[in-house]
Structures are given as C-alpha cells and as structure tokens.
Amino acid sequence: MAEAGKPLGAYDIAERLSGAGRRVAAVSVYRALDFLTEHDLVHRIASRNAFVPCAHAHGEGAGLVFMICRSCGGIDETTSPEIEDQLGRTLARAGFRPASRILEVEGECEACLQREAAS
Incomplete structure (x- = not known):
C-alpha cells in the first residue's frame, strides 16, 4: 500500500x-x-x-481527519484535538456512542490549487 x-x-x-x-x-x-x-x-x-x-502516530484524544483531494485523488491525514473535543461534547449531548470517530473532508489539495492558479 x-x-x-x-x-x-x-x-x-x-x-x-x-x-x-x-x-x-x-x-x-x-x-x-x-x-x-x-x-x-x-x-x-x-x-x-x-x-x-x-501516516503518523496518533495521540490519545486526537481527532483523525482525512483531507481527500477531488482533483488528484490524494489523501492526507492529520489530527485535531480541538475537533475531537468538540465532537465528543456534541455526541455526549446527543447520547450517542460512536463506533468510529474519523472525519473525511473532500476538496482540493494545496498542490492542485497551485497548479490551478498557475494555469
């Protein structure tokens, strides 16, 4: 892979x-x-x-976020304790226990945006 x-x-x-x-x-x-x-x-x-x-080690309580480029199909990974904290509070208020806490965001990556700007 x-x-x-x-x-x-x-x-x-x-x-x-x-x-x-x-x-x-x-x-x-x-x-x-x-x-x-x-x-x-x-x-x-x-x-x-x-x-x-x-792509990297994950700290406890760090929300996992995947950035998926619609142009090139590339996927980058990052963590966000801020998103994880807010998501945890939102789910607790709703009385919901998730099986997974991964966020996928689609858009354009920096390289594709730069290529687009150059053309």
Missing part, C-alpha cells in the same frame, strides 16, 4: 499480491486489513471503500 501512493481497495491489493499461478483471495486481504486497522497501521477511507497506510 505504501508503494502505491494512493488508496487501495481489498480487490486491488489482492490483484497486486497475486502472481502467476497464485491467486490471493480478497477475504484473506480483508482479514489482514482488519488486523492492520485494529493496530492503527492502516486506515479505511469509508467514502472510497479503500485503505491507506497510517
């Missing part, structure tokens, strides 16, 4: 791992991805049904 430089789905990963006379089953890839996700080594991008390697 790290070599791909882009988010990959389980079937993409299975295809890359398969070789001549050797087919890797998508179910095996999903099991591996579940393990890697559990240990914060990869993240699932729900809006893309794809996975990316974890």
Whole structure:
C-alpha cells in the first residue's frame, strides 16, 4: 500500500499480491486489513471503500481527519484535538456512542490549487 501512493481497495491489493499461478483471495486481504486497522497501521477511507497506510502516530484524544483531494485523488491525514473535543461534547449531548470517530473532508489539495492558479 505504501508503494502505491494512493488508496487501495481489498480487490486491488489482492490483484497486486497475486502472481502467476497464485491467486490471493480478497477475504484473506480483508482479514489482514482488519488486523492492520485494529493496530492503527492502516486506515479505511469509508467514502472510497479503500485503505491507506497510517501516516503518523496518533495521540490519545486526537481527532483523525482525512483531507481527500477531488482533483488528484490524494489523501492526507492529520489530527485535531480541538475537533475531537468538540465532537465528543456534541455526541455526549446527543447520547450517542460512536463506533468510529474519523472525519473525511473532500476538496482540493494545496498542490492542485497551485497548479490551478498557475494555469
């Protein structure tokens, strides 16, 4: 996944791992991805049904934010304790317990914005 430089789905990963006379089953890839996700080594991008390697260590209570570029398809990751704090308060007021607290934001990355401005 790290070599791909882009988010990959389980079937993409299975295809890359398969070789001549050797087919890797998508179910095996999903099991591996579940393990890697559990240990914060990869993240699932729900809006893309794809996975990316974890870019950095996460501190406790730091909200995870993915910035997804609609132009180039790149995904960048950051954390935000401020967002996590506010989200926690909002969810508590609503009496809601989330299974996941990941925010995905779509737009244009800095490189694509610069390319657009230069043209």
